[in-house]
Amino acid sequence: MIDIKHIEEITKENFNQWVKMALALWPDNEENELKDEFHKMLSSKKEQAFIYKLDDEYIGFTNLSIRSDYVEGSSSSPVGYVEGIYVRTEYRNNGIAKELITKGEEWAKEKGCTQMGSDIELDNHISYKFHQKVGFKEANRIICFIKDI
Numbered sequence: 393m394i395d396i397k398h399i400e401e402i403t404k405e406n407f408n409q410w411v412k413m414a415l416a417l418w419p420d421n422e423e424n425e426l427k428d429e430f431h432k433m434l435s436s437k438k439e440q441a442f443i444y445k446l447d448d449e450y451i452g453f454t455n456l457s458i459r460s461d462y463v464e465g466s467s468s469s470p471v472g473y474v475e476g477i478y479v480r481t482e483y484r485n486n487g488i489a490k491e492l493i494t495k496g497e498e499w500a501k502e503k504g505c506t507q508m509g510s511d512i513e514l515d516n517h518i519s520y521k522f523h524q525k526v527g528f529k530e531a532n533r534i535i536c537f538i539k540d541i
Contacts, residue, residue, distance in 0.1 A: 399495045402441045409450035417478040452479035454492040463509040465531020472500025474510035
């Protein structure tokens with residue numbers, strides 16, 4: 393059984409493990425840019441990250457934010473937002489991501505939120521099933537465009 397007591401805030405000791413897992417989740421990122429972004433995140437009052445440690449190994453994390461702008465499907469503001477969640481492949485389907493979401497919800501409630509938001513790529517069926525499994529409901533589907541001018 394997975395236990396929430398294994399969830400830690402990010403520290404100097406686990407920072408590099410957080411970055412390593414984030415690079416697995418977002419492989420198009422450069423390590424140094426991600427480190428810079430994460431250092432800024434740690435000094436923000438509207439962002440938080442938690443990392444999951446099992447025995448002596450870091451195996452998952454979630455990045456969270458508080459969004460005050462409109463969040464698709466929300467009826468309140470501010471809204472807690474799952475900016476990213478990752479569990480190493482060999483540890484998936486053991487409730488770890490759900491525990492990370494629960495910890496994120498507790499943090500968001502402390503910040504005055506009554507709702508959590510998240511998003512995924514349209515073709516990410518694994519993440520879609522996960523979000524449904526942990527209680528998220530689909531709010532809308534959108535396709536975003538950009539054009540260089």
